[in-house]
Structures are given as structure tokens and as C-alpha cells.
Amino acid sequence: MPRRARIGVDRREGHAPGGANGVVSGAASSNQRLRLNPSKEHKPESYEDLQLDFSPSIFSSLERYLPPNLLSVPRDEKVKFMREILLKYLPHGERNRVQKQREYRQKIISNYQPLHRDIYMMHPANTFVPSFLKAISDNSEESFRSIMSEPSPGVFSFELLQPGFCELLLSEVENFEKWVNESKFRIMRPNTMNRYGAVLDDFGLETMLDKLMESFIRPISKVFFPEVGGATLDSHHGFVVEYGKDRDADLGFHVDDSEVTLNVCLGKLFSGGELYFRGTRCDKHVNTGSQSEAELCFIADVIVMEPEPRHQVIELTYFYGVEGT
16 A cells, blocks of 8 residues: 555455556446555656646556556556546545645745755765665665664664765755745745744655655665555655754654654754654553653664654754655
8 A cells, every 4th residue: 555645445456357458448447446566567657747636656656556457558547547546535625735735835836946956856876875875776684784773673873865965955945945034935844843944845856855765765664664564655745854043942752654754964063963762652652651771862864763763852052954754
């Protein structure tokens, strides 16, 4: 099942007879069922150029679950089939929310002028450190563990981004914030806990983050987080938050709403800012106390983890960080 889209669909194998030349008629398509497991060999089409009710990435991800005889039909036939499924299972209120969010983002992208256009497309050699690229290329648990430390079960720390890319990303975020202030454009902050920061997708980085998730994070989550669907992550919420003087100074204990979370330290000069973990809790006991041995505190370049460990950011003086869920 596609991860983070949380779409309740019948995923049993099976397919109905197709029409001429493999095109499925409306009557036949209503009887089709999605595959139980995605087709790993199939390369889904891009839906970025279409005006759709839902995020284009959802269509690309869902395409892998189409019945075999639908994988090769024209794109508009696939869209029709997938849209019927999505409309059936997604509440009307959620569809309205998605549409308003799309209009909001389009308004920003139509008016904001990017400062560093290179970071809007994924260029691995300019983005990631060589050790990470080699581990991804080898694509094995052994290669991943060779660049990681595991300070606590299910919490992995490693070096990820080139310093030059971090500088460009910070510069782009600062340029966006400057545009927001000058244009007096009211933006939505990443969450209800942070008053400062920006959602990266909102000003055009969605395609780059999709590539980051699909080609560089999903191979890792497939190995270390299979029980929560690490192999089928298909959507993200990527954002930057800022801490410091006259900004948020810390972040209280919380549990992320995601299957897998990636935290990246982009910071300039700062002191403090340790990420503080306080054990794993089920939904019923997420706010209960913990024993001292369940506590963990450290700073790292990158942390990837399941969402269940409760964590907070200790008070600090100046810091930028990016998080993806």
C-alpha cells in the first residue's frame, strides 16, 4: 500500500479482461483490483504536467500497483482508473484541502524567483558526500552500516550532504523568507510547533525531494524499516525550521506523523541544539514518563529513524535544520 498517502484500497491480485489493444473499457476497469505488491520493474510515468485532484506523486506511486494489463495503456486511461479509486476512498474535505494547497503553492511558484536554480533538480555528485553515494551504489545493509552509527535501536546517524549544497539550500531559504517579508505574503509554517521555517515543497523543491526520497532514502528505509513500509515510501513532507535568538529556542517532546523521518543539520555557527530522545512509546503511553536509561542526547549531521521515538531539540543559540517525513 502506498505509504503516507494512507489510501484504503483493496489490494488483492486479479484483473478483468481488457478491451481492444489493451485499453480497458469503463465497465471492465470498475472490476479491476490493484496489485498486492508494486511492480518493481515498472517505471511509472510523470504526472507533473497535469491538473489533477491529487498530488502527481501519488499517481506515480499508485501506478506501480496497477493490474499488469493497465501498465501499458495510455496515460489518460491510467489517470481515469486511479482517479476513480482515489475519489472513492478520499473524503471530500481532504480533496478540498489538497486543491487549496495546490492553488497556494502555484501562487507562490508563479511569483517567487529562485536564487539557486541548480538545487531544484537532483544532481547527486553535487548534493551528497562520496561515502554516501558509494553506500547507495553498493545497495546493501553492509554498505549502509559502514557509513552509519546506531546510537539507539532504530536511530541511525551518518554524513549525507555536501557543505556546498547546504550553503546553497540555506541561501535559498533565506532568499525565500526575504521575498515573503517584502511581498507580505502569508505562508504556512511547517507545523503547529514551529513559528519559523518553511515547507520546501511550497516554493518548488517538491520534485527534488521526491527524487531524494525515491532514490536515496527509500533504499535505506527498505533495509532498516521494512515493518512500517520502508520499501514503499511514496510521499513526503519536507521543511526547514529555524532556531535561535528571536526565533524558536527549542522544540518540546513529540512523535512524528510519518513512517520514516530524516533529520538533517544544516546549521551555521551555533551552540547547543542536541537532539534528545526519550524512548519509544505506543499511542496510549506517548506522553508518559521514562526511565533515565531510555534517554539519549547527541548531535549528528543526519539522523534517519522511525517516528515512534519521542524526541525534542534542546535550547540553542542559532541553528537551521531540515526535516523530512
